[in-house]
Structure formats: C-alpha cells, structure tokens
Amino acid sequence: SQQGEEDPQALSIQEGENATMNCSYKTSINNLQWYRQNSGRGLVHLILIRSNEREKHSGRLRVTLDTSKKSSSLLITASRAADTASYFCAPGGKLIFGQGTELSVKP
Amino acid sequence: ETGVTQTPRHLVMGMTNKKSLKCEQHLGHNAMYWYKQSAKKPLELMFVYNFKEQTENNSVPSRFSPECPNSSHLFLHLHTLQPEDSALYLCASSGTGGNEQFFGPGTRLTVL
Numbered sequence: 001s002q003q004g005e006e007d008p009q010a011l012s013i014q015e016g017e018n019a020t021m022n023c024s025y026k027t028s029i030n031n032l033q034w035y036r037q038n039s040g041r042g043l044v045h046l047i048l049i050r051s052n053e054r055e056k057h058s059g060r061l062r063v064t065l066d067t068s069k070k071s072s073s074l075l076i077t078a079s080r081a082a083d084t085a086s087y088f089c090a091p092g093g094k095l096i097f098g099q100g101t102e103l104s105v106k107p
Numbered sequence: 108e109t110g111v112t113q114t115p116r117h118l119v120m121g122m123t124n125k126k127s128l129k130c131e132q133h134l135g136h137n138a139m140y141w142y143k144q145s146a147k148k149p150l151e152l153m154f155v156y157n158f159k160e161q162t163e164n165n166s167v168p169s170r171f172s173p174e175c176p177n178s179s180h181l182f183l184h185l186h187t188l189q190p191e192d193s194a195l196y197l198c199a200s201s202g203t204g205g206n207e208q209f210f211g212p213g214t215r216l217t218v219l
Contacts, residue, residue, distance in 0.1 A: 003149065026181055039127065042109065042197050042210030043150075088150075093141075095199075097150040 002026050004072075004089035007096065019076040021101040023089030032060075032065055032072050033090045035102070046074075052067040079105045095103040110134040113198050113211035120188065121219050128183040130198030130215050139181040140208065141173060142197040150197065155180060188218045 004023040013019055023032070031050045049056045049065045049072065056063045057088040060077040074090075076083055090103040111132045120126050130139065141153040154164035156175040170192075172184040180200055195215055199208040 033207065040195060040213070040215065042212050043110070043208070044109070045207045045212070048207060054133075096152060099149050 002091060003098045004032070004091045005098050006087065006089055006101045008101060009099060010102045012106065013033070013042075013079055015079060015105055015107050016080055017079055017105075019079050019103055021074050021103070023072045023074070023091070025072075025089075025091035026070065027090040027092075028067070030097070031092070033095070034061075034063060034072075034074050035088045035090065035097075037044075037088065039085070047088075076103075079082055079103075081085045081105050081107045101104070109209045109211065111198060111200055111209050111211035112198075115214060115216050116212065117217075118216045119217045119219065120185070122187075122188060122190070125184070125186040128196055128198075128216075130132065130181040130183075130211055132179055132198075132200040132209070132211075134200060134209060135200070136200035136202045136209070138176050138201045139175060139178070140191075140199040141181065141183055142199065143194045144197060144213075145191075145194040154183075185216075188216075190218050192216065193218045 004025050007018040007022045033048045034046040037043045047058045049063050059079045065072045084105045086099045086102050116130045125135045135160050143151045154173045155169045159175045174182040195213045197213045198211040200210045
C-alpha cells in the first residue's frame with residue numbers, strides 16, 4: 001500500500017480563480033481517487049481516474065494522470081468559497097491518505 | 108448524506124471510562140473501515156473489515172477494540188484511553204472491489 005503526497009500543502013486563492021493541486025506516488029497503480037474534506041467532517045469522493053485514462057472531467061473538476069511520472073493533478077475551475085476544504089489523493093485500491101492540500105477560497 | 112451514519116457525533120470521556128462508537132451503512136457494502144484523524148496528521152487507517160471479518164489491523168493499541176456483527180454495522184469499543192487518543196474518528200464503507208469509499212461524518216472524541 002502507499003499514500004499519495006499532495007502539493008502544495010496549502011493554497012489560498014480568490015473566488016473565480018482556478019486552483020491546481022498535485023499528487024505524487026511511488027508504485028504502479030490501477031486507479032487514483034481524489035477526495036475532499038470540509039473541516040471536521042468526513043471525506044467525500046470526488047473522482048476516480050483509471051490508469052488507462054489521461055484526463056477526466058466532472059463539472060468544474062479536471063483530473064489528469066501521468067503514470068510515467070507517477071503523478072496526478074486536480075484542477076478546480078472558477079473556484080467558489082464553498083470549495084474551501086482539504087483535498088486528498090488516494091493512489092491504488094487501498095485508501096491511504098497523505099496530509100492533503102488545504103485550499104482556501106476567499107470571496 | 109453519504110448513507111453512512113456515525114454516533115455519537117461528539118464524545119468526551121475520562122481515561123477510565125468505557126465507551127463505544129457506532130457506524131452504520133445503508134448502502135449494501137461489504138467492507139467497512141475505521142480511520143483516526145488527529146490534528147495536523149494524515150488520516151490513519153485503523154481497521155478494515157470485509158464480510159464481517161477483520162482483514163487489517165494497523166498496529167492499533169488494544170485499548171481500541173473493533174466489532175463487526177454484520178456487514179451494515181461497525182463498532183469501536185474504547186477503554187482506558189489516553190489524551191493523545193483525542194481525534195476525529197471516521198468510519199467508511201465500500202462495495203465489491205473496494206474502490207470508492209463513502210465516509211460517515213465522524214465522531215469527535217476528547218479524552219480528558
């Protein structure tokens with residue numbers, strides 16, 4: 001099992017801007033998932049991207065996966081104050097979480 | 108609402124108390140998980156159950172005792188805890204294949 005390493009640890013942007021966060025991992029995977037956690041709450045699944053996919057969209061979310069570089073990115077477009085949360089990636093089938101990226105969207 | 112509920116949502120207990128955390132899922136999943144989230148630390152996977160059988164115990168101290176009477180319910184029995192056990196305890200479930208996990212809202216535990 002492995003955990004993803006999210007980068008940056010913290011990100012602060014203005015409403016309407018795009019937010020990009022990255023995830024790196026060490027060993028080969030079949031899929032990678034992204035989760036969001038609002039302060040003091042449970043995690044919410046955002047999106048799953050499989051190893052044979054390079055990019056996936058879901059609403060304002062765009063996820064990329066580069067298996068050769070063992071990295072993934074999550075882009076949130078036109079951010080809103082409600083997007084303020086911590087974001088975690090989980091590479092592979094077993095969900096081991098890293099420190100996450102703490103995103104703050106200021107109105 | 109994720110279909111996973113946890114009770115209580117908040118719990119304060121002394122070091123000599125015995126309490127239990129409860130998790131219930133109404134999603135027909137066969138895997139359930141306990142996580143611990145301390146301040147400024149990553150989520151720590153504590154226990155995994157598949158079809159009521161414990162398949163993973165990540166070196167969790169024996170003062171934490173899980174119980175899974177059926178695929179819909181998961182308990183975490185607590186006794187003689189330490190102040191450093193204060194944390195958010197999250198329960199999750201997943202279906203066959205164990206991909207997407209659905210999390211409960213968590214129990215905020217404070218040990219005095």
